[in-house]
Amino acid sequence: MAGSYIVYGQKGTGSVPVEATLHLLGEPYRVIERIPEESPGQGDLTAEAMARINPMAQVPALGLPDGQLMTESAAILIHLADSHPASRLAPALDDPMRPAFLRWMTFIAVQIYGLIWVTDDLRRLAADESHQPVIRERVRDRIAHCWRTMDAQVDPGRYLLGDDLTVLDIYVTVVSAWGPRRERFYGDAPKMAEVVRRVDRDPRLQDLWRERFG
Template sequence: MGNSSDEIVFYTNPMSRGRIVRWMLEEVGQPYRAEVLSFGDSIKAPAYLAINPMGKVPAIVHRGVVVTEAAAICAYLADAFPQAGLAPANDDPLRGSYLRWLFFAAGPVEAAVSAKALGLLAPAERSGMVGYGSFEQVVDTLEQVATDARPWLLGEQFSAADVYVGSQILWGQMFKTLPERAAFAGYGQRLRERAAWQRATALDDALIPPRG
């Protein structure tokens, strides 16, 4: 790859949100080096905390820069490697929708799904204080964007937003943290048919120790 600083170093665990970034890296198609961390010592070791003080994965290091947060990594990689065609250009009107849905999934969707799973949703009378409003509002909005009327969130163009939003929907289906909707099922099926998703899933699944 030339200069070693150009190498993408990917810190992950196969049972984490690192699976999102693994899929994104497979879509990008650039070489990368995966450093698999355990949830025990290595993810909280000083060497990794120097990269991400949160002690969480995923993270990437590229050109001497650390990027954390799965949505940010997806957006970063799409812009760093425009030849992969995974983000609308700055002068493309679709850029606004692309950013909108990336941030919607990273903010309201992530917060609402986590809060519901933990039994910590805001009471209805305090819904105005939280970005997600209500869990039902978030799910209904997500259903509208993941419609079967078009293949991808931006229409015909697959993008990094599909990787990130799609991962949330695929997980929601698998772990039953999102209600069943026909639109989610159809969108999820299209995502699972992508070669990059299949490669990433196989790589991560192979790293999970068998249950004894």
């Protein structure tokens, strides 16, 4: 599949919004699956191989058709949307909603997504096992606070920025399913919850959600 996109990813991770965006764009892509630690042998890329692609050893990474490699989910999503302006998956540069789009894409990446690194493996910060429950609770409380903060400042239409689905909606839909998970997200962010439910039901994404997101 020369000239197509290559997604270095894993089910249920930050590669899912990238895959969803490429699917909506109708762009050919293939996924090279990272081997999950809990399921050795189920995938294509070992942790060592992933580290050679992305020195942070994290997914997603995206191979572009011209051979360049991108990392960082928010940057990838913005690039894909901006590279396909007719899709309206991001506000145009002169659109009044462009500053809000960039603000919230960055907010999710910095304030929320980065905390998932902690909850994925609490041993990364816990000095011993007895510390893990406190760290988990405080990190999830922080994530919930961030969702409440964002929800208080957005004014959604059908979608977060108005009537057009954007990669921001896709990003929120995926990240909101991680800890502390959707039940708490729906209570903390009721305005965004309605948008997330709408994206969940998007008929164009049903097969992808089922296969890659569960």
